[in-house]
Amino acid sequence: MSSSYDGLWGIGELAERAAVSVKTVRFYSDSGLLPEAARSAGGHRRYGPGSLDRLRMIRSLRSMDLPVAAVRRVLDEEEDTAGRAGGALEEAVAGQLRTLGSQLRALRWREAALRSVQECPAAERPGRLRLIGAVTAPPDTAPLARFWRGWLPPRMPARSVTAFLEIAVPQPPEDPEPNQVLAFAHLCAMVSRTCDASAGPTQPHAHRAAGPRDSAVLYAGLAEAYDLAATEMRRDREPCPGEALDGFVDAYASARNTADTPGFRRALARQLTADPRIDRYWELTSELTRPPAGPPQPTPGSAHDWLLAALDAESGASLPA
Structure with missing residues (x-):
C-alpha cells in the first residue's frame, strides 16, 4: 500500500518497491510505457498502485531483450484484454526467438571461423x-x-x-x-x-x-x-x-x-x-x-x-x- 495521503507513490517509492533505480522508472515513464497518475504541486511524478505490476511486467519483457516498441504493444494489448495475454506477446516472443537463433548461428559460425584460422600453419x-x-x-x-x-x-x-x-x-x-x-x-x-x-x-x-x-x-x-x-x-x-x-x-x-x-x-x-x-x-x-x-x-x-x-x-x- 501507499504511505501517502492520496494513495499514490512517488518515483522513489515505486522504484524501491520494484527493486529498480529511479533512473529506470524515469526512462520507462519518458518512453510512454509507464504512465503517471498525476503530478504533485511541486511537479513530482506520482504513480498509482497498478504501476507496480506494470513496471514488473515491463522489466520481465525487457529482460528478454524485447525492444520498447514490442513491449508497448504487449502492454497495450494486455490492458485492452483485461490482463489476458494475446497475439502481441506471442508475436514478440517468436520474433525474439528468431533473433536469438540468428545470433547463435552467427556465434557458431564465428567460432568455427576462428578455429579455422587458429588451426592452419x-x-x-x-x-x-x-x-x-x-x-x-x-x-x-x-x-x-x-x-x-x-x-x-x-x-x-x-x-x-x-x-x-x-x-x-x-x-x-x-x-x-x-x-x-x-x-x-x-x-x-x-x-x-x-x-x-x-x-x-x-x-x-x-x-x-x-x-x-x-x-x-x-x-x-x-x-x-x-x-x-x-x-x-x-x-x-x-x-x-x-x-x-x-x-x-x-x-x-x-x-x-x-x-x-x-x-x-x-x-x-x-x-x-x-x-x-x-x-x-x-x-x-x-x-x-x-x-x-x-x-x-x-x-x-x-x-x-x-x-x-x-x-x-x-x-x-x-x-x-
Whole structure:
C-alpha cells in the first residue's frame, strides 16, 4: 500500500518497491510505457498502485531483450484484454526467438571461423583470415544465387530458376566445422571473382537451349536425373545404364525437340565431355554439405559426372584423362 495521503507513490517509492533505480522508472515513464497518475504541486511524478505490476511486467519483457516498441504493444494489448495475454506477446516472443537463433548461428559460425584460422600453419593465417573475414556471419548465400542466375540461360521462367537454385546453392550448416567455413569462403570468393573473357564461357554449350521453354524443360529433366543418379551413388553403384541415364539423355533430347537415338547419345557424350566445367564449385559444395559422420553426399556436379560416365561407357565415346 501507499504511505501517502492520496494513495499514490512517488518515483522513489515505486522504484524501491520494484527493486529498480529511479533512473529506470524515469526512462520507462519518458518512453510512454509507464504512465503517471498525476503530478504533485511541486511537479513530482506520482504513480498509482497498478504501476507496480506494470513496471514488473515491463522489466520481465525487457529482460528478454524485447525492444520498447514490442513491449508497448504487449502492454497495450494486455490492458485492452483485461490482463489476458494475446497475439502481441506471442508475436514478440517468436520474433525474439528468431533473433536469438540468428545470433547463435552467427556465434557458431564465428567460432568455427576462428578455429579455422587458429588451426592452419602460422604463415597461412593472414591469407585465411582475409578470405574468411570477407564472409558475413551468419553466412549469406546471395552471392552463390547471383552467380547461378548469371550462368543460367536468359529468360528462363522464374519458377524454373527457383527450382534450380534450390539444388545448386548449398545451405551452410547450422553448426559448421572449421573446414566447412573455409569451403564456404572459397565458394564465395570463386563466384565473386571477375570473369575472364579470354578463358571462354563457363556455361556448357550443351545447356544452351533455344528458348525459355526449352531451358525449363532441360533443367527440370536434369534435376530429376541427378536425383535418380544420387540414389544410385548412395548405394555405391558404378555408373551404368538405367532410369537415371535415360532421364538424363531425355532432358537434352526434349529440350532440342529431337529423338533419343544411339547417334544422339554418342554426339551428346562428346559434347558434354568437351564442354566447360566448374568442378571446383561442386568439390567445395560437397565439403560444405558433408554430414558430421559419413561420406560426402552427392551433388548435382558429382551426379552429372556419374551420368556422363554411364553415357560414355554406353556410347563408346572416350573421356579425356
